Each structure stands twice: as C-alpha cells, then as structure tokens.
Amino acid sequence: MKFSLSGWTQGRSMVAVAVAVAAIAVLPMTASAQADNGILVYNAQHASLTEAWAAGFTKETGIKVTVRKGSDTELANQIVQEGAASPADVFLTENSPAMGLVESAGLFGPLDAATLEQVPANFRPAHGRWTGIAARTTVFVYNKDKLKPEQLPKSMLDLADASWKGRWGAAPAGADFQAIVSALLELKGEVATAAWLKGLKQNATPYRGNSVVMKAVNAGQIDGGIIYHYYYFGDQAGTGENSKNVQLHYFKNEDPGAFVSISGGGVLASSKHKAQAQAFVKWITGKGGQGILRSGDSYEYAVGAGAASNPKLVPLADLNAPKVEPSKLNSKKVTDLMLQAGLL
Numbered sequence: 001m002k003f004s005l006s007g008w009t010q011g012r013s014m015v016a017v018a019v020a021v022a023a024i025a026v027l028p029m030t031a032s033a034q035a036d037n038g039i040l041v042y043n044a045q046h047a048s049l050t051e052a053w054a055a056g057f058t059k060e061t062g063i064k065v066t067v068r069k070g071s072d073t074e075l076a077n078q079i080v081q082e083g084a085a086s087p088a089d090v091f092l093t094e095n096s097p098a099m100g101l102v103e104s105a106g107l108f109g110p111l112d113a114a115t116l117e118q119v120p121a122n123f124r125p126a127h128g129r130w131t132g133i134a135a136r137t138t139v140f141v142y143n144k145d146k147l148k149p150e151q152l153p154k155s156m157l158d159l160a161d162a163s164w165k166g167r168w169g170a171a172p173a174g175a176d177f178q179a180i181v182s183a184l185l186e187l188k189g190e191v192a193t194a195a196w197l198k199g200l201k202q203n204a205t206p207y208r209g210n211s212v213v214m215k216a217v218n219a220g221q222i223d224g225g226i227i228y229h230y231y232y233f234g235d236q237a238g239t240g241e242n243s244k245n246v247q248l249h250y251f252k253n254e255d256p257g258a259f260v261s262i263s264g265g266g267v268l269a270s271s272k273h274k275a276q277a278q279a280f281v282k283w284i285t286g287k288g289g290q291g292i293l294r295s296g297d298s299y300e301y302a303v304g305a306g307a308a309s310n311p312k313l314v315p316l317a318d319l320n321a322p323k324v325e326p327s328k329l330n331s332k333k334v335t336d337l338m339l340q341a342g343l344l
Contacts, residue, residue, distance in 0.1 A: 038063055038065055038273070038276070039064070039066070039089040039090060039277050040068060041090045042068050042090070042092070043067045043069050044070060044076075044091075044093045044175075045092045045093065045094055046300075047067075053284045053292060056288050056289070057279075057280055057284070057289075061283070063279065072093045073331070075091065076091075076099075076101040076102050077101070079107060079268070080101065080102065084107075084269075085270070086107070086268055088271070089267065089272070089277040090265065090268070090277050090281060092133065092263070092264070092265045094136075094263050095176060095262075095263065095264075096132075096262045096329055097175070097178065097182050098175065099125075099264035099266060099326070100326075100327055100330070101331055103127070103327065107268060108130055108266040108267065108268065109129065109266075109268065109271070109274065110128055110129055111129065111131055111278065111281060112278050114282060115131060115282040115285060117305075118304050118305055119285050120303070122323070123262055123303040124326070125325065126327065130264045131264065131266070131281065132264060132265075132285075133284050133289070133303065134263040134300040134301060134302065134303060135260050135261065135262050135263065135300060135301040136230055136260070137228065137259070137260045137261075137314075137316070138156070138180050138228065138251070138257050139226075139232070139248045140152065140153060140249040140251065140257065141213070141214050141225050141226075141227050141232060141249075142223060142224035142225075142247060142248075142249055143217050143218065143223055143224065143246060144247045145245055146220060147223050147224060152224075153251075154255075156184075156226065156251055156256050157255075157256065159200070160195065160196045160199025160200065161199065165202065167223040168222055169216055169217070169222045169226075170200065170204050170206065170213060170225055170227075171206070171207050171208060171209050171212065171213055172204075172338060172343045172344070173343075173344060174208075174210065176210055176227075177226065179329065180226065180261070181197070181334045181337070181338065182329040182330055182333075182334045183259040183261070183324050183329060184256045184259075185337070186324055186325070186328050187322055187324065188256060190337070194337055194340070197338060197340075197343060200341070200343065201343055204225075206343070211235075211242070213226070214231050214242055215242045218243055219245075220245070228261070229299070230298065230299035230300055233313065234299055250314060252319055252321075253320055254323075255322065258319055259321060260319070260324075262326050263300065265281045265284060266281070267281060289304075290302040293307070293310070294307070301316055
C-alpha cells in the first residue's frame with residue numbers, strides 16, 4: 001500500500017469523517033434490528049486507521065459505524081460538555097491524557113472483562129473503564145549528515161542544556177507532544193518538568209506538527225527533533241522525500257524520551273447502544289483490529305495479547321520504555337506548566 005504524507009496529514013486534520021458501511025445480516029433478528037442505527041464513534045485516532053477498523057467490524061458483524069473526527073483535546077472536552085447527553089457511543093484517541101479527562105468526569109462505563117483480557121495490563125489503566133487500542137513511541141529524529149551517533153543526546157532531558165540551543169525542534173502545541181510532557185511529569189515530577197520546559201522554550205524551534213518537525217530536520221534547518229516514530233515510517237513507505245536524510249534515535253533505558261504513548265478506546269456510560277459499542281472495542285483490540293495495525297499504513301504498534309506489530313518497527317520489547325500508569329497522565333497540569341513556560 002502506497003503512503004502519501006500529504007494525504008495522510010490531510011486525513012489527520014479533517015473536521016469530520018463519515019463511515020457508513022453496508023451491513024451484512026449475520027446477527028439474530030432482534031439484534032440486527034437494534035443495530036440498524038449503528039454506533040457513533042468520536043474519533044481522535046488516524047482517520048484511515050479507524051475507517052479500516054470500522055469497515056472490518058461492519059463486514060464481520062453487520063453493525064454500522066459512523067465516525068466523527070476531531071483532535072484528542074477537542075473531542076474529550078466536547079464529551080465532557082455534552083455529559084450524559086452525548087450522542088457518542090465510543091471514544092478513540094491517539095494519546096491517553098484525553099481518555100483521562102473523560103474518565104475523571106465519570107463518563108466512561110466499565111469495559112467487558114473479555115475485552116480487557118485481550119490487552120496486557122501494561123497497555124491499559126488498572127480501573128478497566130478504557131483500554132489501550134494501539135501505541136506509539138517517542139523518538140529523536142535527526143539529520144544523519146549533521147549528527148554522528150556519538151553526538152546524540154543520551155537522554156531527552158539533555159535537550160534542555162544550552163549546548164542544544166537552536167539545534168532542535170518540537171511541536172509543543174500538539175496533543176502528541178503534550179502526552180510526552182505528561183509522562184515526564186509523572187516520571188520526574190513538577191520541578192524537573194518545569195525546568196525542562198524552560199530549556200525547551202530557550203533552545204527549541206516550535207513547529208506546527210510532527211511531520212513539519214521531521215521535514216525541517218530532513219532539510220537541515222535543525223539537527224534533530226522530538227516526534228513519534230510513525231511519521232518516519234509513513235514517509236519512508238511513500239516517497240521518502242521528507243525523511244531521506246533522517247534517522248531515528250531511540251533513547252531506551254527507561255528514559256522519559258523512551259515513553260510509549262497508549263491510544264485509548266472506551267464506551268461512554270451514556271451510550272444507547274452499549275452492546276454494539278462494547279463489541280466494537282472488543283473487535284479492535286482483538287485479532288481483526290490488531291491485524292489491521294500489522295498490515296495497514298498507520299505504523300502504530302499493536303497492543304493486543306500475542307498480536308504482532310508491523311515488521312518494519314523496532315519491537316516494543318527492545319525499547320526498555322519507562323513504566324507509566326496511563327490513568328495518571330495529567331493533561332490539565334501539563335497545559336498549566338506549558339503556559340507558565342510560554343509554550344502555549
């Protein structure tokens with residue numbers, strides 16, 4: 001499958017995506033009649049990935065899926081504002097802090113035990129009201145003509161040092177980067193996080209989006225930048241024009257820069273189609289949905305028990321990521337700290 005960075009970026013920025021796949025009548029009469037209206041998914045995941053999940057689920061179950069697209073923060077806040085009146089049945093995110101926002105408002109119902117059992121404990125919160133559906137890892141993307149391996153930062157925290165001034169970039173306004181900061185806050189505390197953010201403000205060039213950071217690195221405008229891994233693999237699978245001069249540096253060693261962010265999925269307590277919504281989350285965390293992660297073009301990691309990720313990816317087991325309880329990631333505190341640092 002060919003990958004277009006421009007098309008993929010447009011897909012990520014769409015305000016709304018509607019998916020209505022013709023139903024295959026494989027359900028009993030009563031269940032089929034109940035499912036006629038299908039389920040509504042508020043989707044902050046990649047549009048193409050969720051479309052593939054929706055199509056696969058509908059083909060197998062006959063349950064229609066409509067997808068409403070938005071960002072992590074946008075849709076999480078919308079659900080909180082809508083409260084028990086939300087029309088959404090399922091919420092999917094790219095990063096887990098948005099799931100925490102909805103959970104803290106008491107708006108998720110518990111997931112079925114059979115669904116939770118499909119995902120190892122390290123990829124879901126202990127409370128069981130939402131679960132991991134995919135994952136991505138933090139990386140330092142660098143220009144191989146400007147940096148040698150021995151010149152790479154040993155820790156993400158090193159980037160706050162004055163020696164990196166003007167040499168690296170990030171997309172601080174995005175939910176991706178804020179999830180990374182949220183993990184840093186949980187791992188190192190508020191004082192260390194505030195100090196690192198101060199260094200970021202002084203040293204880093206801000207960009208609008210991870211793909212723009214990688215493009216700047218590729219062009220030699222900066223030596224390196226903090227992004228998620230799949231931007232590189234997606235570009236490489238296409239023309240490679242924005243990553244031909246780029247390589248990835250994995251921090252490993254339980255460094256904050258080795259943080260693995262979990263994409264979340266949960267069923268709203270207010271859902272009027274709970275059985276179908278539960279079935280959808282079970283499907284995407286099971287063999288069908290996780291298989292799409294392996295064979296599709298999202299290049300995110302599979303998180304299902306025994307599920308294999310795309311073979312082009314460095315195995316998660318080799319990354320020695322820090323252990324972070326996903327329910328403890330605090331988007332509000334991160335926003336406050338970033339505002340204080342002048343980054344938002």
